Amino acid sequence: MKNSDKPYVILNAAMTVDGKIASKTGNSQISCDRDLDRVHRLRSEVDGIMIGIETVLADDSELTVRRVKGENPIRIVIDSKGRTPSDARVLDDSAPTIIGSSELIKDRDKKRLQSLNAEVIITGEETVDLSSLLQILKKEKGMNKLLLEGGSTLNWSMMKEGLVDEIRIAIHPTIIGGKDAKTLVDGEGMEKIRNGIKLSLMNTEKVGKDIVLTYEWGNQDND
Template identity: 45%
Template sequence: MDELPKPYVISNVGMSLDGKLATVENDSRISGENDLKRVHQIRKDVDGIMVGIGTILKDDPRLTVHKIDAKMEDNPIRIVVDSNLRIPLNARVLNKDAKTIIATTLKDTPDKIAKINKLKEMGNVDVVRTGTEKVNLKELMEILYKKGIKKILLEGGGTLNWGMFKENLVDEVSVYVAPKIFGGMGAPTYVDGEGFKTVDECVKLELKKYYPLDDGIVLEFKVKNTR
């Protein structure tokens, strides 16, 4: 049986040479101005930007286009995967600069129901529900596609990246590698989660393009999806 259609997913990350997204003190100054413009151009070209709740709680990003010439209508839909609905009601990703979709589970509590109602009252926020203990990412992709979201920029963090790779939902990987070594067992990495047990199980990539940018290098891969 043919798989249901899903959005084309680009996973983008900026990391140190040893695969860290920030130092142990959460200093994430990795890329330069030209790479930031590259990332915001991708944001402008997609229909949605997707992150996990950990990114929202740690960085409180706006997830809009603001490093290049852009209008408010160029902002893609912001998608937050939040199984336990921990998003603060004053999070910047809920502002009126763009529409926001919060993806959470079907599991209910009185507090969760009340929070869902408050989110919906904001007007520009939609709540999507799938899965029981955790958001079902495959079902979420199908729902987003039906909503007209055909291309997504996946911006992490490590737990969501793992889930998306594990479910074969990523189509392309774009990586900026900075000539820096951060170290630190507790420093955040590109992909976390439980990890694959063998090389045979892992996600395979095909290098399509590479070029220098700022003081680092950009690597662009196609995900082979051969697992």
């Protein structure tokens, strides 16, 4: 997908063989050590990292480059109602933080987040207008490449709107099961397989115990 009005978006995720990105209790420590090195190297190569508020609340991610040399990218949190806790690590001073919010955010939460040196960008009435936010990140913040480390909900929203250009998935040789365990995407989903989002496999790589698959947004062959 080519869209010069937004950053190039890479969705990166680790999942089990049965497609789970977290266990039924929310544990998401899936990647092997070598894959974590790969992820941090990827972080060092982008202008920003995007996650959703549920990931902040579940993992308290810092979203910095620690395992390789490189500068910390700008952190973007999709948080429609301004629920990011004041003590969240994503608000520390290790990197700038942008909160993408909607008109549902209360003024006190907006001011609270701004007082913690986070920039609040409001797009959308009840949910964040992701397309508009990405355009702002490109045109006003100069972001050309963005890493999406979202959970099931944000991943689906970004893919449904056609805002993802590349997908990198590390498959860890484990099966955990659980009907309540999160998968790579959720949302309403497609009614038929033929209506699914089409991807083209660009590369496969063995990284430690894991296999990393790289897909480009695009049409599949019919064979």
